[in-house]
Amino acid sequence: MGGALAAVDRSTRWLENAAMAVAAVALSAMALSTAMDVLMRYVFNSPLFWVYPVVTNYLVVFLFFGAVSGTQRVRHHIGVELIVRRLPPRRREALSAVFTTITLIFFLTAAYCGFGLFLEAWQTNQALPGVVAWLRWPSYVVIPIGFGLLSLRLLVQILQSIVGAVTGDILDETDNTAVVGLE
Secondary structure: OOHHHHHHHHHHHHHHHHHHHHHHHHHHHHHHHHHHHHHHHHOOOOOOOOHHHHHHHHHHHHHHHHHHHHHHHOOOOOOOOOOHHHOOHHHHHHHHHHHHHHHHHHHHHHHHHHHHHHHHHHHHOOEOOOOOOOEOHHHHHHHHHHHHHHHHHHHHHHHHHHHHHHHOOOOOOOOOOOOOOOO
16 A cells, blocks of 8 residues: 555544544443433432433434444445455455445535534524523534544545555455554
């Protein structure tokens, strides 16, 4: 892999690890706050009013968008490989570049639309209805960030596939360093 491409891959990995750390914190906070709410609700008959809106509107969103790019890095998203696996490596890489490009276009569009949602929520100070007016923009801002990072990962994978298709230098896809701290 070329020097510039390797540098972009390393930088993307660093960002993915940071996002994965955010996802891990969100998952831990979801588990702790939900357990506290259950304890307070059923033992003390005094539920925590803030747990449900925080978990569903913030923590789940942070968890998903924090993990989406790191999951793509290790190629653990759902994919159909029945025919693709039987192709020669260079053809498989060429096909991967084509389909990953289509995927990239989709997620760049999603990132752009997510940025529009964030900007509107930010500018109009949108809030969720309820006892506490939870702002919407913190959950919307992670959409363009998460899909933007995923798009960067897809771009790196497209370039790696092109290099593999042209040169035959196929990248080992068994890199399982998506967990923070394994690098």
